[in-house]
Amino acid sequence: MSKILVVDDEPKSVKLLRLRLEEMGHQLSSAGALEEAKHKLSSELFDLLITDVRLPDGLGTELVTFGKNQNSSMPVIVITAYGTIQDAVEAMQAGAADFVQKPFELEAMAMLVKRALDSARIRDEHSYLMDQMFAGDKEVILVGSSAPMQQVRELVDKVAVSRSIVLLSGESGTGKELVAQAIHSHSTQRDHPLIKVNCPGIPAQLFESELFGHMKGSFTGAFETRKGKFELAGKGNILLDEISEIPLELQSKLLRVIEDRNFNRVGGTAEIRVEARIIAATNRDLAKMVQEGQFRDDLFYRLNVFPIELPPLRVRKGDIAETALHLLRRIGPACGLDAHEISDEAQAALKGYHWPGNVRELRNVLERAMVIAGGGTIEIDHLPLEIQEVTAIAAGDGFASQVDAYKKSLLIDTLRSTGWSKKNAAQSLGLSQRALSHYVTKFQLDDHRD
Numbered sequence: 461m462s463k464i465l466v467v468d469d470e471p472k473s474v475k476l477l478r479l480r481l482e483e484m485g486h487q488l489s490s491a492g493a494l495e496e497a498k499h500k501l502s503s504e505l506f507d508l509l510i511t512d513v514r515l516p517d518g519l520g521t522e523l524v525t526f527g528k529n530q531n532s533s534m535p536v537i538v539i540t541a542y543g544t545i546q547d548a549v550e551a552m553q554a555g556a557a558d559f560v561q562k563p564f565e566l567e568a569m570a571m572l573v574k575r576a577l578d579s580a581r582i583r584d585e586h587s588y589l590m591d592q593m594f595a596g597d598k599e600v601i602l603v604g605s606s607a608p609m610q611q612v613r614e615l616v617d618k619v620a621v622s623r624s625i626v627l628l629s630g631e632s633g634t635g636k637e638l639v640a641q642a643i644h645s646h647s648t649q650r651d652h653p654l655i656k657v658n659c660p661g662i663p664a665q666l667f668e669s670e671l672f673g674h675m676k677g678s679f680t681g682a683f684e685t686r687k688g689k690f691e692l693a694g695k696g697n698i699l700l701d702e703i704s705e706i707p708l709e710l711q712s713k714l715l716r717v718i719e720d721r722n723f724n725r726v727g728g729t730a731e732i733r734v735e736a737r738i739i740a741a742t743n744r745d746l747a748k749m750v751q752e753g754q755f756r757d758d759l760f761y762r763l764n765v766f767p768i769e770l771p772p773l774r775v776r777k778g779d780i781a782e783t784a785l786h787l788l789r790r791i792g793p794a795c796g797l798d799a800h801e802i803s804d805e806a807q808a809a810l811k812g813y814h815w816p817g818n819v820r821e822l823r824n825v826l827e828r829a830m831v832i833a834g835g836g837t838i839e840i841d842h843l844p845l846e847i848q849e850v851t852a853i854a855a856g857d858g859f860a861s862q863v864d865a866y867k868k869s870l871l872i873d874t875l876r877s878t879g880w881s882k883k884n885a886a887q888s889l890g891l892s893q894r895a896l897s898h899y900v901t902k903f904q905l906d907d908h909r910d
């Protein structure tokens with residue numbers, strides 16, 4: 461349902477329009493003069509404005525500009541008197557979506573209304589997505605001078621300029637989405653959209669329609685014809701995030717689209733070509749899922765053309781200080797605080813921790829620390845206890861104490877995630893229960909139970 465304002469001083473034509481538009485499921489409001497219309501436009505939000513040019517107190521063309529100032533995405537249809545083509549030209553120049561000459565056929569008007577509303581909605585979706593894309597790629601910086609990160613950057617540069625499907629894998633928070641943005645912004649398609657699809661967020665029964673669009677009336681609830689994400693991505697890139705979560709039966713649909721390079725909207729017959737490049741991302745081991753029969757092997761091979769594996773933060777500890785400073789510069793303005801230094805002790809603690817949540821966890825830890833510190837220098841006591849604890853052991857910089865620090869934080873983490881069930885923790889770490897008990901005593905882990 462859309463809200464439509466009709467501005468016309470002839471009650472009879474308003475009445476006819478009202479009947480037809482309400483029949484289409486829209487809600488209609490009317491005004492008989494320019495001033496009344498302006499009042500309504502400034503106090504309510506409409507999805508569409510239909511206005512006659514000749515009004516008792518002025519020209520309806522004035523409302524085009526006025527209406528657009530109130531709500532720039534509202535389309536306007538202008539009704540001109542027969543033979544006054546100049547009015548129509550002026551209205552279109554002012555930004556009207558369309559015009560119709562009097563006397564008009566009701567059905568022709570119904571069609572114009574539908575067209576204007578459809579294209580406004582698609583434009584809205586598109587500009588929303590473009591906004592998201594530009595917000596996302598303002599500065600895509602992949603920080604890290606370690607060898608594994610350098611390799612990631614090289615792969616990104618190489619694949620960006622190709623049209624090859626990319627498969628990004630890595631633990632949660634390792635930067636898969638950021639890498640997808642980097643690929644997009646380095647590609648020749650960077651002026652086209654980057655569309656992100658969060659696969660687990662889509663209910664299975666809507667999956668096809670989300671991805672490929674649908675025609676009006678193709679299923680209950682399909683009130684309007686809609687483009688899917690593949691169509692919205694156009695010649696750009698489409699990120700299928702957490703692709704492991706697509707149900708098996710839908711995996712075959714996706715596979716077919718990748719193989720045929722075309723698809724139909726749900727309920728549609730026209731074949732639409734896939735022009736977008738697919739970037740798939742996952743934090744699960746797809747090869748293992750294939751072995752276990754949870755992911756189609758043929759789809760996996762199709763996706764695994766150009767794999768990029770993102771290294772966890774703990775295998776590139778040398779990047780932690782640099783990444784932390786980069787993140788602080790990012791977070792500062794967002795919290796209205798300025799902290800750009802990290803004390804040596806706090807840096808050592810950050811380095812000692814094993815970062816199961818990777819860069820995202822580092823970011824969260826720093827954001828919290830910045831708020832606690834209230835700006836200035838981040839000190840060790842601004843960090844969460846589990847990170848402070850690590851350094852108590854890693855006081856020496858030696859290999860053994862670093863390994864101990866790692867073991868300790870890994871054990872604490874696992875115990876927390878199993879609700880301190882020693883049996884389950886031992887199982888998940890592949891340790892005997894005896895070995896686990898040994899560590900619990902050695903590191904006094906029970907002290908960390910909260």
Ligand SMILES: Nc1ncnc2c1ncn2[C@@H]1O[C@H](COP(=O)(O)OP(=O)(O)OP(=O)(O)O)[C@@H](O)[C@H]1O
Nearest residue numbers: 601602603631632633634635636637638743819820
């Ligand atoms: N190498 C990096 N340099 C700078 N910032 C990074 C880097 N890697 C990740 N980040 C930042 O860490 C946060 C998490 O990254 P991102 O969302 O890309 O991770 P992800 O792998 O998609 O995680 P998930 O699997 O949980 O969705 C973001 O704020 C991102 O900007």
Ligand SMILES: [Mg+2]
Nearest residue numbers: 636637701741
């Ligand atoms: Mg992600």
